[in-house]
Amino acid sequence: xxxxxxxxxxxxxxxxxxxxxxxxxxxxxxxxxxxxxxxxxxxxxxxxxxxxxxxxxxxxxxxxxxxxxxxxxxxxxxxxxxxxxxxxxxxxxxxxxxxxxxxxxxxxxxxxxxxxxxxxxxxxxxxxxxxxxxxxxxxxxxxxxxxxxxxxxxxxxxxxxxxxxxxxxxxxxxxxxxxxxxxxxxxxxxxxxxxxxxxxxxxxxxxxxxxxxxxxx
Amino acid sequence: xxxxxxxxxxxxxxxxxxxxxxxxxxxxxxxxxxxxxxxxxxxxxxxxxxxxxxxxxxxxxxxxxxxxxxxxxxxxxxxxxxxxxxxxxxxxxxxxxxxxxxxxxxxxxxxxxxxxxxxxxxxxxxxxxxxxxxxxxxxxxxxxxxxxxxxxxxxxxxxxxxxxxxxxxxxxxxxxxxxxxxxxxxxxxxxxxxxxxxxxxxxxxxxxxxxxxxxxxxxxxxxxxxxxxxxxxxxxxxxxxxxxxxxxxxxxxxxxxxxxxxxxxxxxxxxxxxxxxxxxxxxxxxxxxxxxxxxxxxxxxxxxxxxxxxxxxxxxxxxxxxxxxxxxxxxxxxx
Numbered sequence: 375x376x377x378x379x380x381x382x383x384x385x386x387x388x389x390x391x392x393x394x395x396x397x398x399x400x401x402x403x404x405x406x407x408x409x410x411x412x413x414x415x416x417x418x419x420x421x422x423x424x425x426x427x428x429x430x431x432x433x434x435x436x437x438x439x440x441x442x443x444x445x446x447x448x449x450x451x452x453x454x455x456x457x458x459x460x461x462x463x464x465x466x467x468x469x470x471x472x473x474x475x476x477x478x479x480x481x482x483x484x485x486x487x488x489x490x491x492x493x494x495x496x497x498x499x500x501x502x503x504x505x506x507x508x509x510x511x512x513x514x515x516x517x518x519x520x521x522x523x524x525x526x527x528x529x530x531x532x533x534x535x536x537x538x539x540x541x542x543x544x545x546x547x548x549x550x551x552x553x554x555x556x557x558x559x560x561x562x563x564x565x566x567x568x569x570x571x572x573x574x575x576x577x578x579x580x581x582x583x584x585x586x587x588x589x590x591x
Numbered sequence: 592x593x594x595x596x597x598x599x600x601x602x603x604x605x606x607x608x609x610x611x612x613x614x615x616x617x618x619x620x621x622x623x624x625x626x627x628x629x630x631x632x633x634x635x636x637x638x639x640x641x642x643x644x645x646x647x648x649x650x651x652x653x654x655x656x657x658x659x660x661x662x663x664x665x666x667x668x669x670x671x672x673x674x675x676x677x678x679x680x681x682x683x684x685x686x687x688x689x690x691x692x693x694x695x696x697x698x699x700x701x702x703x704x705x706x707x708x709x710x711x712x713x714x715x716x717x718x719x720x721x722x723x724x725x726x727x728x729x730x731x732x733x734x735x736x737x738x739x740x741x742x743x744x745x746x747x748x749x750x751x752x753x754x755x756x757x758x759x760x761x762x763x764x765x766x767x768x769x770x771x772x773x774x775x776x777x778x779x780x781x782x783x784x785x786x787x788x789x790x791x792x793x794x795x796x797x798x799x800x801x802x803x804x805x806x807x808x809x810x811x812x813x814x815x816x817x818x819x820x821x822x823x824x825x826x827x828x829x830x831x832x833x834x835x836x837x838x839x840x841x842x843x844x845x846x847x848x849x850x851x852x853x854x855x856x857x858x859x860x861x862x863x864x865x866x867x868x869x870x871x872x873x874x875x876x877x878x879x880x881x882x883x884x885x886x887x888x889x890x891x892x893x894x895x896x897x898x899x900x901x902x903x904x905x906x907x908x909x910x911x912x913x914x915x916x917x918x919x920x921x922x923x924x925x926x
Contacts, residue, residue: 554722563696570700 379590386590388513390583395517398580402525403569411486412526413561419542422530424471424479426523428487432463434515441511464488529564536560610664612802613848616793617671620783623776628679628731629738631745632782635686636674642687643670643694650699665704669693672712672848673719675783676841676885680731680745680752685723689715709895710855712848716841716888724883730755730779753779757840757884760824766835773838781885784844787837794847803851806863811846812837814871822879840878840885845870849888855895857902861909865901870894 401407408429415421439459447455468487472480531541536555539546554560617636624632647666651658670690677686693715701707720727731739732753740748756778759766768778776786784790797803819836823829837843850856850870857866873893877886 552722557721559721566700 383587383590386583386587388510390587391510391513392517392520393579393583395514396521396524397572398576400521400525400572401518402522403565403572404576408490408522408526409565411490412529412565413558415483415486416526416530416533416561417537417556418534419527419531420479421483422523422527424475424483425486425490425526426519428467428471428483429490429522430516430519431467432460432490433519434512435463436460437511437515438508441508525565525568528568529561532564533560607663608800609802609853610668612797612800613668614664614671615796616675616783616848619789619793620675620786623786623789624679624782627733628782629741631739631741632677632679634741635677635679635681635683635782636671638683639674639677639686639690640667640670643667643673643690646691646694647698650694651703654699654703656703660704663704666694666698669698669712669715673715675848676716676781676844678727678730679782680729680739680750681726682744685719685726689719692718705854707854709892710849710852712852713888713891713895717892720883720886720888728755728758728884730781733777733779755780755840755884756785756835756838757878760835760839761879761884763824765825765827768835770831770834773834776838781841781844784841785838787843790843790847797847797851803847804856804860804863806860807850807856807867808846810864810867811850811871811874814868815842815846815875818872818875822875824879836875836878841887842874842878845874845887845891849891855898857898857905859902859906859909861905862898862902865905866894866898869897869901 395401399405402409402412411425415425436456436459440456444452444456464487468480468484471483471487533555535541535546536550536552538553539548539551617640621633621636643666644661648658648661650656651661670686670693673689673693674686693711696718697709697711697714698704698707701709729752731745732751739745739750742748754762754764756766756768756773757780772778774788776789778785794803794808798805798808815837816833819833820829823832824836825832827835841849850867857863870890873890874887877890878884881889
């Protein structure tokens with residue numbers, strides 16, 4: 375049985391956690407993790423969505439596992455177990471992607487999936503230990519995924535529009551093609567502008583959620 | 592404790608007189624290309640400058656900076672420099688795109704005039720070189736052209752094109768341009784970077800007016816000449832070879848304009864010396880082995896990145912030397 379006040383507090387706390395991971399402490403734009411897949415593979419919206427899905431599939435179960443079982447394991451064993459679990463999830467994801475979704479897509483992305491998993495592992499091993507409850511962990515992982523997904527999807531959509539004038543393979547009605555945008559510099563410039571906009575608004579968003587959380591207590 | 596040079600915030604921007612001095616380059620170089628190609632290059636220069644100024648005004652409005660900084664001419668210089676390295680037969684939108692990119696990406700996000708880390712003109716030229724090498728490096732043959740058509744595009748109007756000097760050198764061909772033609776700029780090439788005599792005279796004017804510092808330009812030119820002498824690109828007479836290599840591509844143009852931007856160049860004399868030498872080595876290397884025929888804009892961007900470090904280290908080095916000397920003198924006096 376929970377009082378309405380407690381529910382509201384939890385709601386605000388989890389929303390804050392989500393927003394913190396998705397926006398104000400964005401995994402790509404602030405922590406600069408997972409840059410490589412965005413710069414190299416983020417050239418079409420399909421790639422972006424596929425990589426986001428892979429992230430979600432690896433990150434959320436891994437975080438849940440760490441939150442539930444992590445504290446029971448001896449400290450020396452934790453890294454080994456985490457890495458093994460991440461690799462297992464990764465292999466499964468890669469298998470599903472290749473067999474059931476699209477072998478073509480997998481051929482494009484197979485380089486970047488392990489790279490991403492390493493990024494995620496690094497982030498988890500740093501961040502999760504402070505969050506105890508499983509719901510918080512899932513919210514946290516979801517926020518990271520959404521943060522990563524929004525950045526990679528917007529960048530790859532923009533680049534796809536510039537490269538071939540299509541979006542998700544559907545041609546748009548204009549005649550501009552800039553194949554050079556597929557090279558890394560365009561992604562770096564876009565990331566720079568996105569990071570600048572985020573830095574500009576970050577303080578305000580953070581302050582708003584801090585205030586709401588404090589009010590609800 | 593003496594004062595240190597600020598490593599990244601450079602408040603010393605061009606003053607009005609200095610900007611006017613550089614903008615004066617539009618007159619001789621514009622006239623030169625007008626005589627050679629008709630009105631088209633003049634329109635290219637004008638549109639490029641216009642695009643840069645309009646973009647700068649837009650960026651100032653978005654960033655809520657004073658619009659007065661638009662009128663100081665630094666944006667116009669960026670546009671002018673980008674226009675000057677265009678091929679005379681380029682489409683009008685190419686230099687405009689370059690100017691807009693230079694202001695929006697390489698200048699405004701860093702804080703506008705006086706705070707940019709990289710030379711905006713070099714960034715604009717670099718992006719155009721990277722994205723449209725064909726449009727940038729297709730030059731009309733100068734002997735067959737009196738007036739280029741001034742429509743939007745000249746691609747399919749029967750203009751005879753010719754390999755530029757830089758492309759000939761890079762391909763290992765023996766250029767058939769006489770020394771006099773080299774000096775006068777009487778060969779196929781960009782609007783404003785072929786006329787060696789005009790560029791050198793203008794450089795002299797800027798040096799006399801103290802708008803540019805001899806500590807950057809002279810080491811740069813000497814290094815370029817030395818590199819050309821050490822690594823010849825033709826089998827011809829070495830003096831001709833050095834001349835051809837210095838006149839090819841943007842080598843002279845870089846020395847006169849791109850390198851001397853007071854915002855991105857070091858401010859200490861020794862730092863300027865090293866900066867010039869480094870730029871010379873990089874420019875000549877890229878000219879020789881680069882993927883495109885004129886890669887000096889990439890060289891400038893690279894040395895710009897090193898500029899603060901070069902400035903600080905050379906300052907510390909000099910400081911260390913003088914202190915050592917002073918201590919030695921004091922010790923001697925004590926003895």
